[in-house]
Amino acid sequence: MTGFAAKVVDTEMPRAFDLLSDMLLNPRFDEDDLVKEQKVIIEEMKMIEDTPDELLTELFHAAYFPDHSLGRPIEGTEKQCRRSIGTITAEFHARSFVPRNLVIAAAGNVRHDELLELIMQTFGAQIEDRNSDWNSSPAWKLPRQS
Amino acid sequence: MIDNAQMTRLPNGLTVLTEHMPELRSVSLGILVAARARDTRPAPRTASATSSNMRYSRALLAVRPTISRLNQIVSGASSTLTLPTK
Secondary structure, three states: OOOEEEEHHHHHHHHHHHHHHHHHOOOOOOOHHHHHHHHHHHHHHHHOOHHHHHHHHHHHHHHHHHOOOOHOOOOOOOOHOOOOOOOHHHHHHHHHEEEHEEEEEEEEEEOOOHHHHHHHHOOOOHHHHOOOOOOOOEEEEOOOOO | OOOOOEEOOOOOOOOEEEEEEEOOOOOEEEEEEEOOHHHHHHHHHHHHHHHHHHHHHHHHHHOOOOOOHHHHHOOOOOEEEEEEOO
């Protein structure tokens, strides 16, 4: 699960939504940025190696799930990271960041219809390009819980 | 307690969840993507981590959104922006 979240005063919600959706839908993946990010991720890998409880968790997962994705480290390996990952990252984004994998959630002084309208305005064009069937189904009221 | 919560599943699969709390003056907004390293093959794992981290880099470095725009939204509005990568 990857998440992007913001908390704003209610009057700024449209701009915050525009920012988040822009980050989600239109990443540039510039080579210079990717090289910088490779260094960040490799440093994160080293931080795990320097943190015994996290390292033990990784080793435990590797031993307990030897032939399963759960047994592999979240960040991947340094060898993978040092490869040119621009194409892989762009392909992963195009394949994974699709409507069926997205949940847009909001809580606070925002109406459901208001957020749907923003989604239509901000996401509409890009999502319609990928998926031409774009009609909202009726909102479903969650049962009240106490 | 969950009150005034609504969910819409769009035909393309995108899910929209809201909880209206009119007594507040703030909105917490999140976009969740069911795509992460734990369910990928080895090679895309780094891509997954990069993909999520890159959005933060892009926000700071790209022409759009600009740093001033980020400041307006994040600082000027007394708000927070969170981009978890785990």
